Amino acid sequence: MPSGNKQTTLSDAVHIVNDGDHIAIGGCMFTRTPLALLMEVLRQGRSNLALSKNLMCYEGEWFMAVGAVHTLVTSWLGIGLPWGISRILREKAESGQIRIEDWSHMGLGLRYRAGAMGVPFLPALTMLGSDLARVTDLKTMTCPFTGQTVALIPALFPDVALLHVHRADRFGNCQIDGYPFMDFDIARASTTVIVSAEEIIPEDEIRRHPERTAIPGFLVDAVVEIPYGAFPHECHGLYEADFSHYDAYVDAIKTRGTGAIREYLDRYVYGTKTHQEYLALFGEDVLTRQSEKARALTGD
Amino acid sequence: MEYTPHELLTVLTAREMAAARTVFAGVGIPLVAAIMAKRTHTPDLIIVVEGGSIDPQVVPGLLPISTNEMRIGHRAQMLAGITDVFLFAQRGFLDLGIIGGAQIDRFGNVNTTVLGPYEAPRLRLPGSGGANDIVSLCRRIILVTMHERRRFVPRVDFVTSPGYLDGGESRRQAGLIFGSLKRLITDLGIFGFDEPTRAMTLESRHPGATLEEIRDRTGFGVIVPDRVPLTDAPTSAELAVVRDIDPDRRYLRA
Numbered sequence: 001m002p003s004g005n006k007q008t009t010l011s012d013a014v015h016i017v018n019d020g021d022h023i024a025i026g027g028c029m030f031t032r033t034p035l036a037l038l039m040e041v042l043r044q045g046r047s048n049l050a051l052s053k054n055l056m057c058y059e060g061e062w063f064m065a066v067g068a069v070h071t072l073v074t075s076w077l078g079i080g081l082p083w084g085i086s087r088i089l090r091e092k093a094e095s096g097q098i099r100i101e102d103w104s105h106m107g108l109g110l111r112y113r114a115g116a117m118g119v120p121f122l123p124a125l126t127m128l129g130s131d132l133a134r135v136t137d138l139k140t141m142t143c144p145f146t147g148q149t150v151a152l153i154p155a156l157f158p159d160v161a162l163l164h165v166h167r168a169d170r171f172g173n174c175q176i177d178g179y180p181f182m183d184f185d186i187a188r189a190s191t192t193v194i195v196s197a198e199e200i201i202p203e204d205e206i207r208r209h210p211e212r213t214a215i216p217g218f219l220v221d222a223v224v225e226i227p228y229g230a231f232p233h234e235c236h237g238l239y240e241a242d243f244s245h246y247d248a249y250v251d252a253i254k255t256r257g258t259g260a261i262r263e264y265l266d267r268y269v270y271g272t273k274t275h276q277e278y279l280a281l282f283g284e285d286v287l288t289r290q291s292e293k294a295r296a297l298t299g300d
Numbered sequence: 301m302e303y304t305p306h307e308l309l310t311v312l313t314a315r316e317m318a319a320a321r322t323v324f325a326g327v328g329i330p331l332v333a334a335i336m337a338k339r340t341h342t343p344d345l346i347i348v349v350e351g352g353s354i355d356p357q358v359v360p361g362l363l364p365i366s367t368n369e370m371r372i373g374h375r376a377q378m379l380a381g382i383t384d385v386f387l388f389a390q391r392g393f394l395d396l397g398i399i400g401g402a403q404i405d406r407f408g409n410v411n412t413t414v415l416g417p418y419e420a421p422r423l424r425l426p427g428s429g430g431a432n433d434i435v436s437l438c439r440r441i442i443l444v445t446m447h448e449r450r451r452f453v454p455r456v457d458f459v460t461s462p463g464y465l466d467g468g469e470s471r472r473q474a475g476l477i478f479g480s481l482k483r484l485i486t487d488l489g490i491f492g493f494d495e496p497t498r499a500m501t502l503e504s505r506h507p508g509a510t511l512e513e514i515r516d517r518t519g520f521g522v523i524v525p526d527r528v529p530l531t532d533a534p535t536s537a538e539l540a541v542v543r544d545i546d547p548d549r550r551y552l553r554a
Contacts, residue, residue, distance in 0.1 A: 028351060028368040028382065054382060055368070055429060076429035080365045081328065085425060093424035100424075102413060104432035105350060106390075109383030125390050126436045129474030131459040132428060135418055140475065149475030179352045179368060180381045234369055241369065297362070297370045 006223045007170040010275060013194050013222035014040040017160050021046070022073075024112070024158035024190055025053040026183040027230065030080065030241050032176075033059060034164040036229040036275045037196050041162075042066065043269060052158060054108050054182055057233065058249065061088045062269070064098055065261035072098060073156070075105040082243075083250045088258045102132055107153055112182050114155035115189025123150040161190035164230045165214070166238070168197035172220025173206045173213050178236025178298075180214060187215045194222045196229040198238060226275050228287060240293040242286060301536050305487035306552040308506065309444050310336065310542050311534040312485045313398060316442050322346045323396040324389060324434050327364050327372065328551050329444055330398040336541050346377075348394060350430040352385050354378040361547050367430070386430065389437035392478065397438030399431045400445045403456045406500045406520045408443060408463025408481045408493055410435070411456035418458055431461045440482045447486035447517050454520040464498035471498075488514050490531060494523055504531040 014037060017023065023041070027033040038059050041049075051063060052073035060077055063069035065088055077089050077100070092098035103111065106126050114122045127133045128140065128151050139152045163183050165174040174195055176183065187193050195215070200223070206213060229235075232242035252260035272278040279287065303311075306329060313333035317323055318341050325334040325347055335358060338345045346355045351368025357375040358364070364372035373379050380388075388394060401410035402425055412431060416422030435441050443463075445451060463481050464471045471479075484491040484500065488509040494501040501523040505514060507530060514522065534542075546552050 029366045031351075031366070031368050031370075055366075074427065076427045078426040082365060085423075089426075090424050094421055096420065100427075102427050104428045104436075105430040106383060106386035106433040106437075109381075109386065113383055125475065125477065126386070126433045128436060128476050129459070129462045129465050129471060130432055130436075131413070131418070132432055148477070149473075151475070178370065178373060179379045181352065181368070182382055184381070185383065236370055236373070243365070294370060297359075297374060 005170050006172040006217065006220055007200060008222050008224060010036060010040050010224050010226065013037070013224045014044055016192060016194065016222065017041055017046055019046055020048045021159040022050040022052065024161045024186045025051060025059070026161065026163035026181065026186055027233070028179070028181045029055040030057045030233040031179065032164050032181065032235055033057060033230050033233040034162040034196055035059065035231065035233060036226045037162040037164070037194060039269045039278065042068065042265065052108070052156065054105055061086055061261055062265055064088050064092050065258065066265065070099060071101065073101040073103065073108065075103050075108050079246055079250065083246060087253050088261060091258055102135055104132055107132070107138070109182055109185070110153040111156035112185040112189045114153060115157045116185040119155060121152045121154050124153050125150065127151050156189060158186070158190040159192060161186045161193045163187060163193065164196045164235070166197065166235070167199045167201045168195055168223045169201055169203045169206045169217070170223065171203060172217035172223045174215040174220070175212045176214040184215055187219045193220045195220050196224050196226040198227055198229060198235060200225040228279055229275065231279065231287065232282065234294070237298040238294055239287065239290040240297065242290050301534065301539065303534050303539055304552055305446060307539060307542055308487060308534055309485055310552060311538045312490065312531070313442060313444050314340070316483060316485070317345060317396060318342055320345060320395040322348055322394050323398065324348050324350070324394045324438050325398055326350070326430070327367055329400070331358070331363070331372070332542060332545050332551055333398070335545050339541055348385060348388065350382060350385060352380045352382055354380060360545050363546060363550055386433045386437065389433065392439065394438040396440050396442065397434035398442045398444060399434055399461060401443065401461065403451055403453055404443060404445060404484070405453055405456045406522070407465060407467045407498055408484060408500065409456045409459045409465065410443065410461040410463065411458045413458045413460045415457055428460045435461045435463070435479055436476055437478055439478055441479050442482060443484040445486055447488040447514070449517045449519050452518045452520065464493060467498040468496060488517065491522070499523055501525070502528055504529045506531045507533045
């Protein structure tokens, strides 16, 4: 287990991701997505990846668009209901260019939970009788105690977890506000854990409120301070998702086809060297506006 | 009283929640219906959302797009982990679960994964999300959808979320001990699932919907009893509540 100071730069943190890795992504849908870390994975040109996430938003589209991913392990792929079905998902899935492992939301959650517990599988009562059970590695058995039919959900041990949290100290002790999602299970299940934090705080503040520690530092390999590290996705209490940005992204794909995703990446990801440069493309006014909306929703 | 099909679905879904203690509700019509039920006949109803929110107080006009954002966590009693929220259902704490679907068949199986063969789909859809878990683990299930012939097929291309599977006892035999599919609510009528066959059966037709229309828009032989009552139309009071929750008609325009 790593110990000591884990604080590093975005570039150095992502250097420990390897080609061919299975990357588990924290957050859910468009909340607390580790976008800065994922964009750096793209900038550094990692390839032949598997990605898992409970509900995949448009970050999954990016990796498909540049051919960096061979398998998506998820329960749902899209952007959000108002933006319709993902065009690139259709292209890649309907032509057999991407492999999708279709779990239920709880099914994938139990895969991470089994990994977190260090056991090979967990019994459950979900996915039974459905075609999800047929197309995944799920097995069923008769319970030796009760005779009941149960689903066996295999553990998932990702190579790397990418997580975005509100606060961490330099040892990687993490605090999360709002929804915990599956991040703690993902951190325990994964071999390597890379965290971006909105703010690096002194160790003393962690020790003053140890009940707020959502992930202990001994699970974490690298931690990077990245304000607005999930933007334009949301971060509870700090900024609300910028849906107008999604509108523009999807409108470009509708008008110009899925090549527009590559154009987007050329501007926002490959065209920027740092997360600060990326945020400058949105502008200070947009960041402030989205932060005010978040405070209005979560303030007293 | 004029109303849109989505407003009708919302009002009828809210009526199904009367006397429930807990409801597992997704965004859109199920959430608006749950908020409506809580504001009217079932004030103690606990709304549970798959992102982790327990009993949120959603701000009218600030309805969420996803099941896991700040808007649907507003003033919640708890923000739990996602896996743990589903485990509440597996433990039997969720009375009611509500889902929609791209394709539905005569036994109430729902498909949101692919049209055509799974290995080479004609149309790849987003997938299950929590729908499979909700219908597998909540005690009573309500399906809500628009009534279109292309949706109502004899057999779904892919069982994302199990209804009565092949009918009869097949659901229970698969190990699904929870989840009796109680009703299917569409813009034409309310349907149940006949015992012992578990095939879709018309229970009431909505004002303005004819039996011919229901048969035409269903891609299989739905069971129609000799006497089919008329659904009580939404009242002006019910519609006023719905429109107060969604003043921009974000979900209920259609």
